[in-house]
Amino acid sequence: xxxxxxxxxxxxxxxxxxxxxxxxxxxxxxxxxxxxxxxxxxxxxxxxxxxxxxxxxxxxxxxxxxxxxxxxxxxxxxxxxxxxxxxxxxxxxxxxxxxxxxxxxxxxxxxxxxxxxxxxxxxxxxxxxxxxxxxxxxxxxxxxxxxxxxxxxxxxxxxxxxxxxxxxxxxxxxxxxxxxxxxxxxxxxxxxxxxxxxxxxxxxxxxxxxxxxxxxxxxxxxxxxxxxxxxxxxxxxxxxxxxxxxxxxxxxxxxxxxxx
Numbered sequence: 001x002x003x004x005x006x007x008x009x010x011x012x013x014x015x016x017x018x019x020x021x022x023x024x025x026x027x028x029x030x031x032x033x034x035x036x037x038x039x040x041x042x043x044x045x046x047x048x049x050x051x052x053x054x055x056x057x058x059x060x061x062x063x064x065x066x067x068x069x070x071x072x073x074x075x076x077x078x079x080x081x082x083x084x085x086x087x088x089x090x091x092x093x094x095x096x097x098x099x100x101x102x103x104x105x106x107x108x109x110x111x112x113x114x115x116x117x118x119x120x121x122x123x124x125x126x127x128x129x130x131x132x133x134x135x136x137x138x139x140x141x142x143x144x145x146x147x148x149x150x151x152x153x154x155x156x157x158x159x160x161x162x163x164x165x166x167x168x169x170x171x172x173x174x175x176x177x178x179x180x181x182x183x184x185x186x187x188x189x190x191x192x193x194x195x196x197x198x199x200x201x202x203x204x205x206x207x208x209x210x211x212x213x214x215x216x217x218x219x220x221x222x223x224x225x226x227x228x229x230x231x232x233x234x235x236x237x238x239x240x241x242x243x244x245x246x247x248x249x250x251x252x253x254x255x256x257x258x259x260x
Contacts, residue, residue, distance in 0.1 A: 001035065001036045001242065001245060002032065002033055002034065002035060002036060003027065003030050003031060003032050003033070003034050003036055003060055003094045003096075004032035004033065005036070005242075006036060006039060006060060006062065006096065006238065007026070007027050007032065007096060009237065009238065009241055009242070010062070010096065010098050010102075010234070010237065011026075011101075013102075013105065013107070013237055014098055014101040014102045014104065014105045014108060015101060016101055017101075018100070018101040018104040018105065018128070018134055019099060019100045019101040019104075020100040023066070023099050023100045023101075024066040024068060024069050024097065024099070025066060025097050025098055025099040025100060025101050025102075026096065026097065027094070027095075027096050028066055028067050028068050028095040028096060028097055029067070029068075029085065029088055029089065029093075029094060029095040030060070030088075030092075030093070030094025030095060030096075031094070034059070034092070034094060035059070036059050036060045036094070037057050037058065037059045037246075038056060038057050038058040038059065038060075038245070038246035038247065038248065039058055039060045039061070039062055039234075039238060039245075039246070039247045039248070040052060040053040040056060040058040040060075040061050040062070040247075040248045040249075040250055041061070041062045041063070041231045041234040041235055041238075041247065041248070041249055041250065042061065042062075042063050042064075042231065042249075042250035042253045043063060043064045043065060043224065043227055043228065043230060043231065043250075043253060044063060044064075044065050044253055044256075045061055045063045045065075045067040045084055045088075045095055046080060046084060046252075046253060047080065047083055047084050047087055048252040048253065049061065049063075049250050049252055049253050050084060050087045050088055050091070050093060051087075051252070052250055052251065052252040053093055054091060054093075056246075056248050057246075058093070058246075058248065059092065059093055059094065060093065060094040060095075060096065061088070061093060061094070061095050061096070062096045062097075062098065062234050062238075063095065063096070063097050063098075064097065064098060064099060064102065064109075064227060064230040064231075065097065065099060066097035066099055067081060067084060067085065067088075067095055067097065068081075068085075098230075098234065102230065102233065103136070103181065103182070104128070104134045104135060104136070105133070105134055106122075106124065106133050106134070106138075107233070108230075108233065109181040109182070109227060109229070109230050109233070110125075110137055110138040110179050110180060110181055111138060112229040112230070112232060112233055113138070113179045113181055113200070113226065113229065114138050114140050114179060116158050116229060117140075117142070117155075117158060117177065117179070118142070118143060119138075119140030119141060119142065119177055119179075120140055120141050120143065121140055121141050122138050122139065122140035123138065123139060123140070124136070124137070124138055124139075125137030125138055125139045125178050125179075125180065125187060125190055125191065125194060126187055126190045136180060136184070136187055136190075137178055137179060137180035137184055137187050137190070137191070137201075138178070138179055138180075139176065139177065139178040139179070139191070139194050139196055140176075140177060141175060141176055141177070142174065142175055142176075142177060144175075145173035145174060145175040146173065146174045146175075147173065147174070148169045148170075148171075148172065148173075148174060148198075148217055149169070151174040151198065151217075152164055152166065152219070155200065155219065155221060159221050159222070159225040159226065159228070160225065160228075161221055161222060161225050162259045163259055164219055164220065164221055165204065165209070165219070165220035166209075166217060166218060166219045166220065167209045167210075167212050167216075167217060167218040167219075168214070169217070170214040170217070172197055172214075172217070173197070174197045174198045174217065175197055176194075176195055176196050176197050176198075177196060177197065177198050177199075177200065178190075178191035178194060178196035178198070178199040178200070179199070179200045179201070179226075180199075180200075180201040180226075181201070181202075181226040181227045181229075181230070182201070182202055182203070182223050182226060182227050183201070183202055183203040183223065184201035184202065184203075185201060185203060185204045185205065185208055187199075187201070188201075188204075188208060188211075188212065188218065191216060192212070192215045192216055196216050197216055197217065198216055198217040198218075198219060199216055199217070199218055199219065200219045200221050200226065201219070201220065201221070201226065202220055202221060202222050202223040202225070202226050203220070203223055204218065204220040222255075222257065223257070224255040224256070224257060225255070231249045231250065232249070234247070235247050235248075235249050
């Protein structure tokens with residue numbers, strides 16, 4: 001198995017043409033022709049994750065967030081990003097990122113959230129031009145309408161949240177639910193226009209909670225929390241398509257946001 005084989009597998013599932021213009025998905029580091037002994041998947045590449053890869057004999061790391069997102073002018077080890085790059089280069093570990101392209105596909109980040117919430121009749125919230133099967137966010141229906149507080153308590157269990165930030169209760173029953181893993185506050189108007197009773201995303205600003213009024217229940221479940229299932233997508237994709245090949249989900253990475 002070569003690095004390029006893993007790249008091709010992921011890109012057949014989520015083509016790089018679907019990534020946003022600002023993104024840097026794809027092979028970040030490594031020789032496409034290099035042999036891969038095993039793969040470690042994670043949300044964020046860090047020194048701890050790379051140490052875990054070495055311990056598990058993984059010569060390739062597949063992450064959700066790109067280790068190199070913006071241009072860098074030197075690699076001297078002055079910050080965690082540069083130290084991670086140096087460690088990966090020294091140990092010949094290839095690094096691949098499946099980011100907004102994996103967000104965009106039906107079976108990607110948001111599709112996995114819908115699966116965890118048992119939503120049915122799902123569709124893309126904001127479809128790409130000329131495509132109903134790719135775009136931003138997703139929307140679907142619960143099996144049964146739920147009271148707002150019951151719905152929020154269930155979300156805390158599904159996402160493993162210690163807390164949720166949300167707009168004021170209006171007494172509505174929650175049935176139609178929109179989701180967007182990671183930073184999706186720009187799609188609040190789309191969720192309202194689609195008639196969602198609740199919209200789950202992350203990185204929502206103060207004034208955005210106020211502006212929704214009682215149009216829907218706006219929920220910030222956390223960036224890490226709403227993207228954590230992306231690791232499952234990579235593990236399932238690789239395991240399903242490559243027989244007798246080791247793929248591991250990182251146990252070392254951690255949410256960089258703490259709650260006290």
